[in-house]
Amino acid sequence: MRRIRTRMGALGVALLAAVPLSLAAPAHAATAPDTTVEEGRLTQAAPQEILRRSGFDTWAEEFGAGLARATTYAQALRFTEDEGRALWRRAVDRAQGRGPDGGDLSRDDDRPLYWARLSMTRQLRTWQPDFPLSGARRAALLDALERGSRGQDSIDLPAGPHVRRIVVTGFDPFQLDDDARRSNPSGAAALALDGTTVRTASGEPARIETAVFPVRWDDFAQGTVERTLLPHFRSGPRQADLFTTISQGRPGRFDVERTNGAWRGGYPDNARASRTETVPIPAGVPTVRPQPQWTVTSLPYTRIVAAGTGPYPVVDHTSVTEIPAGATTPVERPDGPTAGSTARAGGGGDYLSNEIAYRATLLRDAVRPSLPGGHLHTPVLEFGPGNTDPSGQITDPAFVRNRVAITGQVRAILTVAASEGARG
Numbered sequence: 001m002r003r004i005r006t007r008m009g010a011l012g013v014a015l016l017a018a019v020p021l022s023l024a025a026p027a028h029a030a031t032a033p034d035t036t037v038e039e040g041r042l043t044q045a046a047p048q049e050i051l052r053r054s055g056f057d058t059w060a061e062e063f064g065a066g067l068a069r070a071t072t073y074a075q076a077l078r079f080t081e082d083e084g085r086a087l088w089r090r091a092v093d094r095a096q097g098r099g100p101d102g103g104d105l106s107r108d109d110d111r112p113l114y115w116a117r118l119s120m121t122r123q124l125r126t127w128q129p130d131f132p133l134s135g136a137r138r139a140a141l142l143d144a145l146e147r148g149s150r151g152q153d154s155i156d157l158p159a160g161p162h163v164r165r166i167v168v169t170g171f172d173p174f175q176l177d178d179d180a181r182r183s184n185p186s187g188a189a190a191l192a193l194d195g196t197t198v199r200t201a202s203g204e205p206a207r208i209e210t211a212v213f214p215v216r217w218d219d220f221a222q223g224t225v226e227r228t229l230l231p232h233f234r235s236g237p238r239q240a241d242l243f244t245t246i247s248q249g250r251p252g253r254f255d256v257e258r259t260n261g262a263w264r265g266g267y268p269d270n271a272r273a274s275r276t277e278t279v280p281i282p283a284g285v286p287t288v289r290p291q292p293q294w295t296v297t298s299l300p301y302t303r304i305v306a307a308g309t310g311p312y313p314v315v316d317h318t319s320v321t322e323i324p325a326g327a328t329t330p331v332e333r334p335d336g337p338t339a340g341s342t343a344r345a346g347g348g349g350d351y352l353s354n355e356i357a358y359r360a361t362l363l364r365d366a367v368r369p370s371l372p373g374g375h376l377h378t379p380v381l382e383f384g385p386g387n388t389d390p391s392g393q394i395t396d397p398a399f400v401r402n403r404v405a406i407t408g409q410v411r412a413i414l415t416v417a418a419s420e421g422a423r424g
Helices: 037-043 045-052 059-068 073-095 111-126 135-149 185-193 217-221 224-233 301-306 352-367 397-420
Strands: 009-012 164-171 197-199 205-213 242-248 254-257 259-261 263-265 276-278 294-296 314-317 320-323 331-333 342-345 373-378
Touching: 037 045, 037 111, 045 111, 059 073, 059 111, 073 111, 073 135, 073 185, 111 135, 111 185, 164 185, 164 224, 164 352, 164 397, 185 205, 185 242, 185 373, 185 397, 197 397, 205 224, 205 397, 217 224, 217 352, 224 242, 224 352, 242 352, 242 397, 254 301, 259 320, 259 342, 259 352, 263 342, 294 352, 301 314, 301 397, 352 373, 373 397
Parallel strands: 164 205, 164 242, 242 373, 254 314
Antiparallel strands: 197 205, 254 373, 259 294, 263 276, 320 331, 320 342
16 A cells, blocks of 8 residues: 555565464453544445445444344354454455345445444444453454454465465555545455466466455554464465565556565554554564564566556566665665665555565565565556545446456466466
8 A cells, every 4th residue: 555655555574483373362451442543434424325335234233233142252252253254255255246236336346345344343342241341352352353354364275286375465445534435456356356266377276365454553563464474374285375465556557566664654544543663573473583674575576567467567666765874864776775774665665565565575584485475566546537526426437447457457467476486
């Protein structure tokens, strides 16, 4: 995802110390039930129309009714896990043409999932059961709902020697204070591609499994990326053969980001939180020590750029912003970082798309350095001419056409990457 300046974000995640079998759910302090900044946007007209025109407007009410029937925490946890995964499956099915469309909103739309999830977390956050519910247990319920409804705990790569396995991640819509109608083409691509198969150049099938991540600094600091990706990066019969983190980037082009930086630039997230610091690596995950300032892609970028995958140009993006060794002032470098420099922006900027790229490639370096992977920025998804006012129509033909085209080209790029499986 890209900041409204010249910066973007990519993906970051890696490690090399203790290697636990799994990461625990993040610890949360007990807090009084309340709604979040993101949930507060649900009252606006655009989210309500998106939910109504997709058939996702009943999820919160039905979820609340189910919660009311839970008489123990164990029942509530099982129900919440099931409902989160059901929401993800429904969103994937809708995007892939299965089941009812629920309304006249185009099936390729990622926004119903985002707003339906928030309507459910608001229900869960304010729910007052008849049994005692501590802040920690409520947080665990919220975590289960988040993970399930994002596909993070249902990545199911097939075993076997004659299939390639691809993990792809997308993001929620963001910058919603400026325009609550916004969609994120990376999230739309994740829904359209989850569980699908493409054919590589050799005819070998490649299975794609996807997940979506929040646009929130704190979730990343708590390890949501590592927790999701680590089981699939480790060697084994279902290990990933390729990964690509994806976010929205610059207008009119795709970028394969060559280098990712260990720096958070502070741009506000969907919770209106700002973080300016070195990317924090959570405790208890394998990582590289000392923490590197830079990580690099291992996607076959040369072949991807040359492949002619669709209507948008694809760029091998090499520039970064660094503080050179011995200096104090950041400078832009068109051809990547210099030795001993300190990161101030990767090719994908200093926002969460850069961070997810950094975290994922750092995790790769810690557990399976030979695993091909990196970050892809999509073109900015824009509304059609005459529909640029935030109070305008929630969709239009150009908006839909461009999102479908971006998803199609993501699929083609993944096919090229899976066909090569080697560094460019």
